[in-house]
Amino acid sequence: MTFVLEGDAVPQVLIPQLIALCEAGGFPFDKLIKHYEFEDINQAFEDSESGVTLKPLVTV
Template sequence: MTFVLEGDAAPQVLIPQLIALYEAGRFPFDKLIKRYAFEDINQAFEDSENGATLKPVDTF
């Protein structure tokens, strides 16, 4: 299933819902990201493309 989240959502409603899901252990967003040093940006792109991470986050 593919969908866009937040495209047509009301942030005042959606954000508290996502927080509630996280607190209930049903939305582990912290496990969906992987942090990369900026100098590893190419690895971040590669990992995103091959599915090694869902959301790469580059840090400066």
């Protein structure tokens, strides 16, 4: 399994751009994430691998 976090982007440039896009309605990040409880971590991995969600967020 491979994970990518921002790829080769420069966070100081990328994050402000994403915030601006979000504020303009052009980056609906809330539709790209799905929240999981810690006990559902295996489901989070499965959903990420199968494409059910692009970014699983596991909370403790």
